[in-house]
Amino acid sequence: MINESYKQMLGAKSVIRNLAEFATKRGQIIGYENVFDFSLGNPSVKTPDEFTNVMIDLLQNENPMKLHGYSPTLGDPSFKEEIAKSLNKRFGMMYRSEHIFPTTGAAGAIAHAVRAVTKQGDTVLTFAPFFPEYKPYIEGCGAKLKVVPADTTTFQINKEEFEKMLTSDVAAVLINTPNNPSGVAYSTKTLEYLADFLTKKSEEYKHTIFLISDEPYREIVYKNADSPYVSKFYPNTLSCYSFSKSLSLPGERIGYVAVNPLCEESDCIVPICGQISRGTGHNCPPSIIQQAVAKVCDLTADLSVYEKNMEIIYKNLIEMGFTVLKPSGTFYILPKALEEDSIAFCNKAKEYDLIFVPADNFGAPGFFRMAYCIDTEKVERAMIRLRQFVEEVYGKEI
Incomplete structure (x- = not known):
């Protein structure tokens, strides 16, 4: 049946x-x-031409067994290392390669992150306006998605409604900044408020409320915009990224989860993501794409x-x-x-x-x-x- x-x-x-x-x-x-x-x-x-040239060079000169062989369960080491170095250099973080898990784009990253920090019946909060595909990502792992109504005057967080809805069954909050569909980025002030309130409620409820940050538009930020790196504000953050927009590679489906090194059980979450892959049949993005993006991850189109x-x-x-x-x-x-x-x-x-x-x-x-x-x-x-x-x-x- x-x-x-x-x-x-x-x-x-x-x-x-x-x-x-x-x-x-x-x-x-x-x-x-x-x-x-x-x-x-x-x-x-x-x-970028640099990506194309790297792909040509790999195909012509790299050992085919390395290029087309299975990636390790937790991802290609060179990809993980380069992503960690790039994030540390750009945002003043302390990632190590073991905090990076390669995925099939931001969708795969969110699906892994949600499964890593929720259990059956938990609630995940997100803020309207939101990407509609969050619903199957979250409900597919047995959690419940609840949507905080939008503040349509600013498209920042609707604090009054959020504070009502952040109850003890909430295991994680999922945000998207800069935001699809509004184009608005959460400001420094908004992220400071969010971090303070999550810290307060985590202490009150005696369990960590994780922050999952969906960031595929992180590099498309306009002049004078206040759009800081989310993980700088709240230790228990899992950043979900995709190179689809920054490098114009949507069809290659390459992204990652970056676990804040200060996160609760930070050294355990990436191995957990590997086990989630076993259960969902995800495995890793193609080896050649991981190796190529590792060489151009600081570039954008x-x-x-x-x-x-x-x-x-x-x-x-x-x-x-x-x-x-x-x-x-x-x-x-x-x-x-x-x-x-x-x-x-x-x-x-x-x-x-x-x-x-x-x-x-x-x-x-x-x-x-x-x-x-x-x-x-x-x-x-x-x-x-x-x-x-x-x-x-x-x-x-x-």
Whole structure:
């Protein structure tokens, strides 16, 4: 008999993927250059030449047994060592290689981190707006996800609701900064508050409340943004990272969990992740990708186009009368729809070949997400179409 739980999930396909598929089909009819697709957060900038050259060099010169053989259970030693050195140099940390666990992107990192610090029936708190896939990551290991309502005026932490919801059954808090979908980064002040409150409640409840920090957009931070390294604030932090955005390598699925050396049982968590892999069939990312990324982990692709696109979109949205917070980073922006029902708003926008994602599934009803990882020329044309849509459907004179 098949698993009914997974069968039921078939009816809840990702809204984002559905919209991306719609955009692709529409593009086959009118040409994809005429579809203004802001649905999918797929990096659009070129992978650094250095990465390509490293891959070529490895393929031509490295021992094939090392290059294509099984990675050790806890990851390639050179990858782990280079990641630890990079984090220590950049953020003043004290990681050692044994605190790093390679994973298949940030998704794999979160799935391992949650399993490492929760047991069946525990609660994990996250903050709206949040990435909807957190739900299967967390429920898949037998924990419960509870979502703290958004503070839609700042998209920082809703302190009043958080303090009500941080009860004794909470084993971990999961944050994402800079944030998908809002583009807002948690400030130094926010992270100081969060660390102080988690410390206080851990002492009160007599068990550690872990902080899991989802950080795939850590390198996409805009000028003058306050976006500090989360693990600097709270010892019991597990940082979950992916090179999908920083190096434009989403298809390679390479990331890691970094366990703060000051974390409770820090030397035990990575070996536990190895046992989690045994139970889930995850194993390690490909050996060649670990070895290649180890040599370029301090580099990034040219990410400047994202800030350029953001400035164009933000300026136009404000001029059109949208309520929107200016992003601190990522390649997302989260405006408030021009009517209460954001799903209806996005459906109307589709008639103009503008593909936006209603943010209801992100815990922000009434808002919509735009992923602006597309060519700047197309962004500029999209703003002309958006003005037409706003004027014709909502009667605004711009």
